[in-house]
Amino acid sequence: MDVPARTWAWLTDGANWSGEGGAWHRLGEHLYVSGLALALACAVALPLALWLGHTGRGGALAVNISNVGRAVPVFAVLALFMVTPLRGAGYLPTIIALVLFAVPPLLTNAYVGMREVDRSVVEAARGMGMSGGQLFARVELPLAYPMVMTGLRSAAVQVVATATIAAMVGQGGLGRIITAGFNTYDTPQVVAGAVLVAGLALLVEAVLVAVDRMVSPLRRTV
Amino acid sequence: MAGRDCLVANDWICGEYLRSRSQELVDATAQHVQITVASVAIGLVVAFPLALLARGRPRFAGPVLGLTTVLYTIPSLAMFSLLLPFFGLSAALVVTGLVLYSLTILVRNIVAGLEAVPAETREAARGMGYGPARLLWEVELPLALPAVMAGLRIATVSTVALTTVGSIVGRGGLGNLIEDALPSFFKAQVLTASVLCVLLAVAADLLLLGVQRLLTPWTRIRTAGSREAH
Numbered sequence: 001m002d003v004p005a006r007t008w009a010w011l012t013d014g015a016n017w018s019g020e021g022g023a024w025h026r027l028g029e030h031l032y033v034s035g036l037a038l039a040l041a042c043a044v045a046l047p048l049a050l051w052l053g054h055t056g057r058g059g060a061l062a063v064n065i066s067n068v069g070r071a072v073p074v075f076a077v078l079a080l081f082m083v084t085p086l087r088g089a090g091y092l093p094t095i096i097a098l099v100l101f102a103v104p105p106l107l108t109n110a111y112v113g114m115r116e117v118d119r120s121v122v123e124a125a126r127g128m129g130m131s132g133g134q135l136f137a138r139v140e141l142p143l144a145y146p147m148v149m150t151g152l153r154s155a156a157v158q159v160v161a162t163a164t165i166a167a168m169v170g171q172g173g174l175g176r177i178i179t180a181g182f183n184t185y186d187t188p189q190v191v192a193g194a195v196l197v198a199g200l201a202l203l204v205e206a207v208l209v210a211v212d213r214m215v216s217p218l219r220r221t222v
Numbered sequence: 223m224a225g226r227d228c229l230v231a232n233d234w235i236c237g238e239y240l241r242s243r244s245q246e247l248v249d250a251t252a253q254h255v256q257i258t259v260a261s262v263a264i265g266l267v268v269a270f271p272l273a274l275l276a277r278g279r280p281r282f283a284g285p286v287l288g289l290t291t292v293l294y295t296i297p298s299l300a301m302f303s304l305l306l307p308f309f310g311l312s313a314a315l316v317v318t319g320l321v322l323y324s325l326t327i328l329v330r331n332i333v334a335g336l337e338a339v340p341a342e343t344r345e346a347a348r349g350m351g352y353g354p355a356r357l358l359w360e361v362e363l364p365l366a367l368p369a370v371m372a373g374l375r376i377a378t379v380s381t382v383a384l385t386t387v388g389s390i391v392g393r394g395g396l397g398n399l400i401e402d403a404l405p406s407f408f409k410a411q412v413l414t415a416s417v418l419c420v421l422l423a424v425a426a427d428l429l430l431l432g433v434q435r436l437l438t439p440w441t442r443i444r445t446a447g448s449r450e451a452h
Contacts, residue, residue, distance in 0.1 A: 168390065
C-alpha cells in the first residue's frame with residue numbers, strides 16, 4: 001500500500017499548508033478553539049472543585065456530573081447548537097460543546113485530589129493554628145496538585161482530539177482536513193489530517209508534562 | 223391537525239414526529255445498541271488477555287499500557303477514517319474503532335483490580351492447593367470484579383456517546399438521525415436522537431450497576447454492615 005508514502009507527500013507539499021483552507025490555518029483554528037475551551041473549562045471547574053474539596057461537600061455532585069458528562073455525545077451537543085440561532089455565532093457552539101466536555105474530568109480529578117489529602121496532615125496543620133485559607137493554600141492545594149494536573153492533562157488531550165468533531169457540523173479546525181479527504185475518497189489526506197491531530201494531542205501532553213515539572217510545588221521544596 | 227403543525231413550525235418537541243417516525247427511531251436505537259454491545263463485548267475479550275499479559279510479564283506492562291493510551295489520543299473522527307481502507311463503509315469499521323478506544327479504560331481497570339488483590343489472600347489460596355488457573359478464576363477475578371465493572375461502566379457509557387461519530391460512515395445509530403437532520407435544521411429529530419442517546423447511556427450504566435450488585439453480593443453485606451456501625 002502506498003498510503004504512507006502519499007501521506008508523507010501530502011504533509012510535505014507546501015501547497016497543502018498555505019491559504020485559507022491550508023493546514024496552518026486549520027491548525028490555528030484548532031489551537032484557538034481547544035485552547036479557549038480548555039481555559040474556560042478550567043475557569044469554571046477548578047475553583048468550584050477546589051472549594052468543594054476544601055469544604056468536603058459535593059462529592060456526589062462531582063461524581064454525577066462526571067458520569068453524565070461522559071454520557072453526552074459531543075457531536076449531539078454540537079448538532080443541537082447548530083440548529084439554534086447560535087449557528088451563526090462562529091466558533092461559539094464548538095467552544096461551548098468542548099467546555100461541557102472538559103469540565104467533568106477537571107472537576108472530578110481536582111475534587112478527588114483535594115479529598116485524598118491525608119486527613120492527619122490536615123488535622124496537624126489545623127493544630128498548628130492554620131486558618132482555613134492557609135490550610136487551603138499551603139497544605140491542601142500543593143498536595144492535591146498532582147491530581148489536578150492529571151485531570152488537566154487528560155482534559156487537554158481529549159479536547160484537542162475531540163475538537164475534530166467540529167468539522168462534522170461544518171466548523172473549522174484540523175477535522176476539516178479529515179472530512180475534506182473523506183468526501184473526496186482521498187485516503188492519504190485523511191491519514192495526514194489524523195496524524196496532525198494525534199501529533200498535536202501528543203505535543204500538548206508533552207508541553208503540559210514539561211510545565212508540570214517546572215511549576216510543581218512539591219518539586220520546588222525538595 | 224394540531225400535531226402536524228409542530229412539524230411545519232419545526233418545534234423542538236413534536237409528538238407527530240415521534241408518531242410518524244417511530245420505526246426510524248427504533249431502528250436507529252437498535253443499531254446504536256448493537257454497535258455498542260458488540261464493541262464493549264469484543265473490547266472486554268481483547269482487554270482481558272492484554273491485562274493478564276501486562277500483569278504477568280512486567281516487561282510487557284509499559285508497552286501495553288502505552289499503546290492503549292496512544293490509541294486514546296487519536297480523534298474518533300480520524301480513527302474511523304484511518305480504518306476505512308481496511309474495512310470499507312461497514313459496521314465492522316465503527317466497532318473496531320470503538321473497541322480500540324475501550325481498551326484503554328478496560329485494560330487499566332482490570333490490571334488495577336487484579337493488583338489490588340491482597341497478597342495474603344493469594345498466599346492463602348495457594349496454601350489451600352489452588353493452581354494458577356483456579357486462583358485466577360475463583361479468587362482473584364471475583365475480588366477484582368468491582369474495579370473491572372467500574373471500568374466496564376465507563377467504557378460502555380463513553381462508547382454509547384462515541385458511537386454517534388460513526389455516522390460519518392453511516393453506521394452511527396442515533397448519530398445518523400442527528401446528521402441527517404442537520405442540513406434542514408430539523409430540530410425535533412436532533413433533540414429526540416440526542417436525548418435517546420443520553421437515556422441509552424444512563425440505562426446501560428444502571429443495568430451494569432445492577433449486574434455488578436448481583437455478581438458481588440459480599441460487597442453489599444459489607445456496606446450494610448458498615449452503615450450499621452456508623
